[in-house]
Amino acid sequence: METPIQLFKKQEKIYPKRVWGKFRKLKWVAMITLLAIYYGAPWLRWHRGDQSPDQAILIDLNHSRAYFFGIEIWPQEVYYITGILILAAVGLFFVTSLFGRVWCGYACPQTVWTDLFVWVERLLQGDRNARRKLDESPWTFGKIYKKGLTHLVWLMIGVCTGGAWVFYFNDAYTLLDQILNFDVPWSVGGWILGLTFSTYLMAGFAREQVCTYMCPYARFQSAMFDKDTLIIAYDELRGEPRGKHKAGDSWENKGHCIDCDSCVVVCPMGIDIRHGLQMECIACGLCVDACDNVMEKIGLPKGLIRYDTESKKPFNPLRPRTFWYGGIITLVGCLMLYSLLTRSPLEMNVIHDRNPLFVKLSDGSVRNGYNITIINKRHEDKNYALSVQGIENASIRVQASSDISADNMPVFADSVGHFRVFITAAKQIDHRREIIFKLSETDSDIIATKDTIFVSEGR
């Protein structure tokens, strides 16, 4: 009987061994920087006037605003988010075509938090062999203590992760006060709990399974690779035939790989890089560090495992692929910058009445009604003057509680003003006349225009 086909591969627990080297150092630096940004960013302040929140990065869902330092986005400007997403995606493609999956190895939240969790595990339970032995040993008080403490710390990290997330959507200082008093809305509590759980699950248990099976990016990254992309490569020509080597023996007819398995035991993905480029590899370079340390010890040149191109040619960043990606980034970036710099602080929308379309007045003239929305994106109260073009001798009246003239329509800072406007004019020859509303800030030359119609007679 042949070996049965297994459709499901059980997760084999990986015990990554501690390693030290330049890539490990880089990973620590990346982790600390990224975590510092994640936890620190909501606490930064940015003054925007008295009537707007002063949090530098804030997505204020209740008031439908997103703030990023000097930039403020209204719901209708959500295309900026689209632009950021395009930039992020193409940026990822760009980096991947150059250096392979370094995003996965250094910057991805899954990697960063898994790294943090493994560090906790190592601190409390010891290194690879100790952890493995602990797992195999029977349940004693010591094991319960070590395991329990590990899970407790993991959960605490999870709480902090979810706890920091909610600060991006609320004023951080106010919310912290609320959280410390256990007085939070369900939405906030739910997010904290949900992210605590997902962090605990993903970084504590799922780990490399996420990268191998769940992440779509891991699946299509190969489309961004070519023969000149930097990948982690084992130098087969130099390493093979591998075998144990005693100090003092000759290297004649022997490869430089001494089959010490150092590269395998440090791998957080649990693979053997000597099998060549594999789907699981997240290009973190820990095996490079491990192998270099061994090579140094046995007095051979470093770099048996190294970042290298598949073609083995020297790394060349100037390739058509990188130009394309770079070009798209530049284009989208310039478009976004242009639209941000030319963003008008004033917008107007005009809705012509549908019922009635027009009103005939006693003197034979005709009146049309409009609902006008003025969006004042400035951080100060503003007054606007409305005029109409394309129709002769038209009078404009604003219907409101107080006396508001069309020359002086006030809108509060950072808000939307709604006005009911009547245009009265002589009956026009064309039943449906195209006219233009023009709105200008009374104390500047900023204007907004909108095409609309003036109806004089039913069909």
Added chain:
Amino acid sequence: MVDLNKPTDRDEHSGVETTGHEWDGIKELNLPAPRWWLIVFAITCVWALGYWVVYPAWPTLSGNTKGSAGWTSYKKLAAEQEEINERRGEFAAKIKTHSLEEIQKDTELYAFAVAGGKTMFKENCAACHGTGASGGRGYPNLNDDEWLWGGDLQSIYHTLKVGVRSGHGNERTSQMPAFGEILKKEEISIVADYVLSLSSANGASGQGASLFQQNCSSCHGNNGQGGREFGAPNLADAIWLYGGDKASIMQQIANPRHGVMPAWESRLPDATIKQLSIYVHSLGGGEAEPRKQ
């Protein structure tokens, strides 16, 4: 009884135990549902048991089990309506106590009254005046600037309360004689020409003018400008309640129609009538102060 000692039959290709069932050489594998699925299933079963106790669940001969929480969709509706009333409460109370002028001056209260009035207009008034309040033949357009009974807030409020020819003790009423019995058909035609000439460049005969002065001017005024104290329409403007062509005018002179509006005082709460007044006044033709004509 299942013979536990009997060697289980295993599928050659997958190595999975079979159930022993076989159809045309195809065997059914014994693949149990995944553990997580079973656990979720068990949890939902337990949940359902609790649900049956707490919520209405099972039909009985005379209705259904009530559930310990006493939840019903009627109660939920009532609670939600109560919530809406509470939310409106502050403004609704102010509408009751404030005068029309005070409501109009308070920006927030005014917006509340206009919005509420709009809804109530659709519920109570739209049947005759139309959803856009633009009326129709015989039903006044409330958007324009022609008011039979006055277009300021107080006049609109009063008209709403007492109605027109409604039978209310204080009703707005006017009566135009049927001139079909007084004037000859030719004379009606001549007067109609004269009336039309008041609002257009058409010429009119001197006979028309004298007929108008004799029969119509006492209510409609010497120049046909109408009079609100009698509810006499302005005949010199561009707005015609019963049509502005000659045939319609002749018909109205010979056999006038008189519209009726119910008195809303006894039908709607005062606060609602206030909101309706504010809404109608806001439609564009509202007048700032009472005027005679």
